[in-house]
Amino acid sequence: MTSTLSQALSSAFPVRVLAACASEPERSCGRLHEEAESATRTVFQRDRDRIIHSGAFRRLQYKTQVFVYHEGENYRTRLTHSLEVAQIARSISRVLGLNEDLAEALALAHDLGHTCFGHAGETALKDRMRDHQGFDHNAQGLRIVTKLEHRYAAFDGLNLTWECLEGLVKHNGPLLGPHTDEPLPLAIQEYVETHDLELHTFAGPEAQVAALSDDIAYNAHDIDDGLRAGLFSEDDLRDVPLVGPVFRAVADAHPGLERSRVIHESVRRLITAMVEDLCAETVRRAATERPGCVEDVRALGRPLVAFSESMRENDKGFKAFLFPNMYRHHRVNRMTSKARRVVRDLFDLLVNEPVLLPGEWAGRALAAGEDRTRLARVVADYIAGMTDRFALDEHARLFDPVIKP
Template structure:
């Protein structure tokens, strides 16, 4: 490495951390930056991407017009990044890689959150379905159009691997597995080791996602009056914290009480994660980043007890928040908006904006109808909630301006 590119390490990496100096490079080779590591460049490209900016108006649980307090995909991603950096520093991991993965993990989300994704997946079933994690890969490698030399953001091997394995290995020990075409194509070029786990940094980013949405969804639900503090007392894990906060402080304003509950809940989850992860590191004794990838179990993990409590908390949130009738009503509208637009644009592709009529984003082996369906899915998935509602009106309301 040239002397001008020999960056000073500000953090002491553990031996099992991903070292930027050993990066496996990018799909399209580029000269290294003089003042930034490869993973810092990945992070910066993600931050400056159009897909990242649009997360500001994409639903986490509440649609943007329901209030400016509630979290969006953008604020959620920032919170995940903060948690991931803190955990990574404690474990001696590469904070820049963990941050890049945390910021990128939701780039492929549709408008209207999981309701929009469910609707798009349903209409895409004849054409391979739709998954927001796979869509994030499409954004990173195809859909962002910012650079003259390549499509996408040309992320490093390590960032791409972490996104692809966000939910763990894609194939079993035998190599069998249903791998989406775009990932199979990338694996053929980059050898992404789809049968193994991702790096420790990627595992941190994935579990930070769980910590952020569980805890902050409680905050949003209480603010929206979907349930109250007395109901939360019955919730696994969170209920114990409510009782302790009340015992310690007595009567608190609702705002302070909620924030104290959320803060403590995040702290308890992170403390458990660090304790369990250090136990697994001591057992498996990884001496390099690839030892983490080849381990038989995830190294970054909650304890079995915390896993069970988290599952119970998620079940509580499904019953009291995600399936609340107010959320269901908006989700029902969202599914109709997405389904209506997809069906119309498949029948009348000349209604697509001109630039989308000219963009193929082809994948090997797709028949013409499948290409059109994937193109329409890319178009809809990239919309914000606001744009999706405006575009739906343009397509279906005779009084709307086109």
């Protein structure tokens, strides 16, 4: 942490910057299904542990964000990305005096609802679910932790705390009111009928930290993965805000340094710059707003945890570069086209022949009866939970006449 940031922290808030508005486990709003508390762990530590032990979390190991799994094992998966987001979120929360366990739990859970094949898989499922109440990865994450995980004797889902569920659905801001004009996904509509998550307010500060930790991680690491995959070079980055100067500074300070170390050192510095900017801007906002409790943070009408205006411009510059040079690179386009076809093929076949679904899923399809929308949701849940590798294998088993089913 730079001396400038250290001075800002110590002068504005001498001890634990935002401690007064941190989410305290003793003041949690509790769980939908009442349980005896643990003698050894706080409620937020239990949330984190339940997420880590869930089947959905384990499957993140074989789900990718940009690259299809079989393209190589050196690139980040949803699991490695989630672990990196959790590390950043814990570090930021420690500086700001927020609850590290809750921030970590939210960071670890933020990608649970994503499909196989990253954005390509989600695009294909959205297309097929258009006439069946839609598909949204954020709502799918809520379905997983409240309904689809079948691990506990007394309830479906993980029975996470109110604060954790609120953070999962609202980490990017309110879902109702003047801050959004997006329609509310059905899964969230249905859930809040029995468990109000106050969708018209901002989330608590730990969820805000987790959301921006996600931005920090994928900006820096997409640059890392793109360079190592050969989608672009260091020379291509020279005019990208913040990124270009950082790479030049590393090259100037360490002439002749091997390329892999140049990349790692530069990415490390990028993460540090973004973390320190976020902490400094959040301290500035806290000094202006003076929230006295977590409810004050929710009621501010704007995020408390934020980047500075200059860093937000840098973020736009990152994305403006990465979109054509990575996310729309012809190699990535070919992989995503293949991935969309796999998901569409699987969906169409299984909706029309639900008897091909395995075991428990076939039972759920049978329970849907003649309700095509309910059946489509069963199939979407099944496909969304697949890993990249399993989806490819399942497609081969169902469509390749040579491979045994």
